[in-house]
Amino acid sequence: MSGGLQNVSIRWSQRARRVRLVVKPAGIELVLPPHVSESEAMGFLSQHCEWAERKLTEVRGQDKPGSAPLGSGSQVPFQGRDVPLIVYEHAGSRLKIKRMQDGSFEILVPPISSISVDQQIRSALFVWVKQWMRVEAGRLAQQHGLMSGLRPREIRIKRMKTRWGSCGPQNDINLNWLLAFTPPSVLEYVVVHEICHIRHRNHSRDYWDLVSQHLPDWRHERQWLKFQGGELLRRFA
Ligand SMILES: [Zn+2]
Numbered sequence: 001m002s003g004g005l006q007n008v009s010i011r012w013s014q015r016a017r018r019v020r021l022v023v024k025p026a027g028i029e030l031v032l033p034p035h036v037s038e039s040e041a042m043g044f045l046s047q048h049c050e051w052a053e054r055k056l057t058e059v060r061g062q063d064k065p066g067s068a069p070l071g072s073g074s075q076v077p078f079q080g081r082d083v084p085l086i087v088y089e090h091a092g093s094r095l096k097i098k099r100m101q102d103g104s105f106e107i108l109v110p111p112i113s114s115i116s117v118d119q120q121i122r123s124a125l126f127v128w129v130k131q132w133m134r135v136e137a138g139r140l141a142q143q144h145g146l147m148s149g150l151r152p153r154e155i156r157i158k159r160m161k162t163r164w165g166s167c168g169p170q171n172d173i174n175l176n177w178l179l180a181f182t183p184p185s186v187l188e189y190v191v192v193h194e195i196c197h198i199r200h201r202n203h204s205r206d207y208w209d210l211v212s213q214h215l216p217d218w219r220h221e222r223q224w225l226k227f228q229g230g231e232l233l234r235r236f237a
Contacts, residue, residue: 010041015102019044022084023055023073031102069118076105076125077232080183085121097124122236129180130157133187137175140191144214150198161237164225165190167197178232182224189221 020031072087090108152173160176179187200207
């Protein structure tokens with residue numbers, strides 16, 4: 001192992017299925033399944049030493065959360081909880097993404113690409129989130145729709161720069177993919193907000209009464225978007 005690696009911490013995790021190397025500005029963390037010993041872990045680390053050093057320099061150069069490009073060790077607030085991104089180069093030519101059992105996202109990027117790693121990670125996340133949110137938002141729309149007989153024709157997950165959702169004249173609902181990065185109750189609120197527009201195409205008293213029947217505490221979620229939504233849009237939209 002080269003002398004360059006400092007601040008290495010080791011953590012055993014019941015849920016880890018294999019050795020993982022997490023690189024953050026504070027240092028390097030080795031996450032180990034229970035059966036792996038410290039010396040085996042060090043062997044693993046020495047094999048990945050160069051990679052870890054490179055990543056460490058990379059992530060330390062990106063301390064400002066607002067502008068930092070995404071890379072291995074970056075975190076995204078999936079459903080409002082910080083979840084690490086573990087990024088590997090792989091021999092294939094395609095970008096791949098998978099949600100691991102411990103909640104992290106594993107992203108495999110092709111070694112040669114004309115697009116930056118940051119951009120590749122963002123596209124991979126978008127693809128994954130789109131699929132996940134179609135199911136999740138569909139479930140929420142169905143659950144709330146049963147209550148009031150409001151049924152969207154279609155739910156589309158989109159990249160939107162300034163809005164969180166919209167309801168079209170044909171009752172198609174568009175949702176901002178970044179709702180995957182808010183607490184679950186905020187996604188639920190936006191789904192309810194939009195399906196209630198199927199009945200009231202305005203923000204009248206009657207409209208908010210209907211929203212309240214579905215979610216009595218909707219003001220809380222609306223405040224969240226008002227105060228914390230901007231940061232998400234700045235970082236990811
Ligand atoms: Zn509205």
